[in-house]
Structures are given as structure tokens and as C-alpha cells.
Amino acid sequence: MKPLNRTALLLVTSALALTACAPSGEVRYAPEAVDITVLGLNDFHGNLQPTSFTRAGEKTAISAGGVEAIAAEVNDARKANPNTILVGGGDLIGASPAISSLLRDEPSVYALNQIGLKVSSLGNHEFDQGLKELFRMQNGGCDSNDTTKACKFDPNYSGATFKWLGANVTYKADGTTPFLPYSIQDIGGAKVAFIGAVTVSTTGLVSPEGIKELNFLDEADSVNKYIPELKAAKVDAIVMLIHEGGEISTGAGDNYSTVGCKTLKSDSPIVQIAKRVDPAVTAIISGHSHQGYNCLVPDPKGNDRIVIQGDFYGHLLQRLNLTVDKANHEVMQASAQNVVVDYTARKANNTLDFGMTQLVTTADAKTTAVKSVFVANLGVPQIQRGISNARNTESALGDVIADAQVFATQAQGTQISLMNPGGIRADLPDTTQIKANNAINFGDVFAVQPFGNTMVVMDLTGQQIKDVLEQQWTGGNATAVKLLQVSEGFSYSYTDAAPAGSKINIADVKFNGAPINPTGTYRVAVNNFLAAGGDFFSVFTQGKNVIQLPNLADVDAFAQYLKAKGSTLTNTVKGRIIKK
Secondary structure (H helix, E strand, O other): OOOOOHHHHHHHHHHHOOOOEOOOOOEOOOOOEEEEEEEEEOOOOOOOOOEEEOOOOOOOOEEEOOHHHHHHHHHHHHHHOOOEEEEEOOOOOOOOOHHHHOOOOHHHHHHHHHHOEEEEEOOHHHHOOOHHHHHHHHHOOOOOOOOOOOOOOOOOOOOOOOEEEOOOEEEOOOOOOOOEOEEEEEEOOEEEEEEEEEOHHHHHOOOHHHHOOEEEOOHHHHHHHHHHHHHHOOOOEEEEEEEOOOOEOOOOOOOOOOEEEOOEOOOOHHHHHHOOOOOOOOEEEOOOOOOEEEEEEEOOOOOEEEEEEEOOOOOEEEEEEEEEEOOOOEEEEEEEEEEEOEHHHHHHHOOOOHHHHHHHHHHHHHHHHHHOOEEEEOOOOOEOOOHHHOOOOOOHHHHHHHHHHHHHOHHHOOOEEEEOHHHOOOOEOOHHHOOHHHEEEHHHHHHHOOOOOEEEEEEEEHHHHHHHHHOOOOHHHOOOOOOOEEOOOEEEEEOOOOOOOOOOOHHHEEEOOEEOOOOOEEEEEEEHHHHOOHHHOHHHHHOEEEEEEEEEEHHHHHHHHHHHHHHHOOOOOOOOEEEO
């Protein structure tokens, strides 16, 4: 675009009383507006198929998400506005159900390629298998740390055509970035910059060995570092993609359907980050906390800015509606909404994407022999992991998993088991998979515990057990409480109003009805992620007489218990954790 000539500029100035220059002396041009649709997908976790979702204010669940419906939704948006782009908020892979995980998430990458995803922030789960394997997922090839799964979907796995972004991920050795910090996309002739970051807490959320080369730096500082560079490139808009989130303070009633909400908890990580990110960023597409919200958070100048997240597993697509002026490189208007990806309705209307149906059918066929193996009949149709996937309460499924880990490690003398709630990824089974006679198969079990963790048994003193329980509210868990699920015979109470570090009286921590002995020794079973200090539970690394059980996966321990006890199990929270 050329500047207006002097005569035209004078005419415009006199007719409209406009100035030819901004206060800084910058020349202004005749506006050239472009309407842009940005669709965001966060925390997909390889869910190629739909899962249950309940709309706000309704009681009956629908099937939502799944790549057949996601692709159809994106296609419809592109038909309505050719200037549409699909981007990601991290955790696109990792912690995935069997249809994707047993094939090393390669079908999920291919599905996102075909749907036309352009860029995504990194998520902590992208690092589950380490940096080298993440590079393979990005770039292709079969040199994997698990050759039993890699290149079984496509023997010539070609990698992601989209780019993972990580402005705050650097090499410890030299400070360089292993991933692009940002990507400038041409959308309808406008230049929109997407800059990505992953939660700084990634260091406590994945195996330390897999990320030992990397630093995860402050998210806001890292993004702000690149803003001058993007301004110099004369981009027309900047959108931040970040795998970090928040929680709504008013409860489940105020969720994705609330437009412009201002009820994100003030201590939520995403709120603290958003308040520090440069005002040049128009909107923030977030993830990680698995919540649906469409909120406004003040930027450093006190102006409201869009901060949005779309639930998880593809149930919602975040939608930004931007009008940008590509002549003067600025955003004229911005609004946001969350769009329900209604698989149930699309299947009934025969509007699912056929290409994605073919991909899902292929992936399903390659994994069905493992997934369809019968495990047990439960005593109820479903055992749940908690309301709205809450990780700060005891759940019926958490109780069962902790009991299963004691059951499977009896030969190692286990007395107590503790289970991290973030490792419980689905109800048993998902509402969409409830079967006759309350039957469950291995696919249902795998969906609950898909990480491939193995069991570890160790000695902890009573004081160490108390200390690890206190870590549920400290350090990296201070703003996102993670209540460890506990096994039968073990119980404790806590005072929610007490300060962090002093929420539990050791006299209220009991084993077989008696207070634990601070100096006594107890055999405790956990998965290898927790044993390494995962989820910021560093006390586990102090355990003694540690027995690693590399041939006992947590999912197999769970399946063993279900085979033995399935018909006796109910969807009942046992009351082992008591809030005062």
C-alpha cells in the first residue's frame, strides 16, 4: 500500500478533519480492513474420537469433539470466511487414548495436518517422551524411543506440517531456542503473528531426564522479548498462544458460555501472566487447566484483553473474530466466543468430515485388537474421576486406582498407595462408551491411565508422608491444588483455611484407624512419575529401599485389580480425604 499523495491527503484531511500523522509523526494511510477468524484448539490429547460433554445449563451429555466433527466445524468456518486459520494451545498429543497413543500419536498429527492446523504453542505433554521424540513428531522419521509404536500408522511417518512454538523454551547450553518463538501468517493479505509459550511448570510435570537440556523461562518476559521484533516486521495483529490457564472463581455455572467474564481467579497463572504481557498482544488463547472460559483480563495499561480457553479433548473451539487494518498495522475490532463441537448433531445430520472418518477408521483398525480385549464387568455402569475433572477433591475412580496399586504390589510389602489426579485422564468408561452388563475393555482402561508409567515401591517415614501431603498446596501446586488419591486403610483430614505447609496435623493422618508414627516406616507404592518428584512432590525422591518394577505398568496394575474386583466396585467416594 502506497501513502496517499499530497493532494488526496489534503482533501481527506479537510473533509474529515483527520490528521495526516499520528502523534509520533507516523504517516497514516487509508484503512484497509480485513476480517479474520482464528479458531483455537487446546488440550486435544490425541482424542480422535468424541467424548462426553455437557452444555452449560443442561444435564444430558452429548458426544463432542473428535476429528470428524472438528474438521467439519473448521470447514464451515472457512466457507463463511476464507480468511480463517486454525491454531493450537498445546497438549495436542500425549496422555492420549489407545487409538492414538498405541500408534505414538502419529494419526493425531496427521489428522491435524489434514484439518489445516498452522501453528500451536508447545504443551507440557508434548515433552512426555522427551525432546528427541518431540523433534521426531515435528520433523518425521522412525528413530523413536518406542519402536513398538512408532511408524505403525504410516511406515514413512512424515511429521507435522504445522509448527510448535516455544518462545520461553531455550537450551541450557547456549540460550538458543529449539523451537520457533513465533510465526507470522499471511491471512487475507494481513500479517498476523502468533507467539507461543508453554507453562514454566513443565519442569515439574514431565520426566526430568527428557528435558534435561532445556530451560523453561518466565512466559510473559519471554513473549515481551519478541514484541519489538514483531512491531519492526509491521505485523497487523499479535495473538499469544500459551499452554497455561486459570480457573473460574464462581464455579461450574460460569463457564465457556459467559462472554467477557471477569471471574477468573486472581491468583490463576494465566491472570498473572496476562497482566504482564505487552498490550500489543490483542488476545490470548490459553490451555492447560482444562476449563472453558471466555474472559477479559486487564493488560499492563489496565485495558481489558481477551483471554479464552476451550475446555479439553476438542469439545470446544475457541474463536477470535478480528478486524485488522493492514494499511496501518493495527487491530480495529476483536471479539471472542467458544463454539461447541457437537459430534452428536453432526452425525445425525450427516455432516461429519469424510476424510477424517477414513483416518479414524484406519487408526481404529490398527488398534482394535488391543483395545477390544475384555477386562471385567463393573458393579455400576461408570466410575467417575470427579465433577468437571476436578483435581482438588477425592474421587471414586481415584480411590479405585490407589487400591489397585496396593493390590498389584502386595509382594513388595505395600501398605499405602498415593496416586496423582492428573494421571487419571477419563471416567471408566467414558459416557460415550458405556456398554451392556457394565462391561469394560482394555481401551476403556487405557483411556484412564495412558502414560505408560510403571510402579515403584519405597519406604517413607510417617513424617515424610505428612510432608508429601503438605506439598499438595505448596510450590508448583500452590495455585492448582492436586490432591493425591489414597488407598483403603489410609486417611487424613486437612484445614483448608490454614496456611500452606501447615494444613495437616500429623495426628489426623491415619493408617488402619491409628495415627501414623512420625518416625515409623511405611511401604508406599506410587508410579515412577511421582517417584521421580513429578507434579512437584519432591519428598518422594527421599524414599528408601526403593524397588522399581519396570515390567509392571500402572495400567496393567489397574486392569489386574478390575479383573479381580470389578463386579464389587461402585461409583462411591470413600471419604478417605476429609476437608475441615
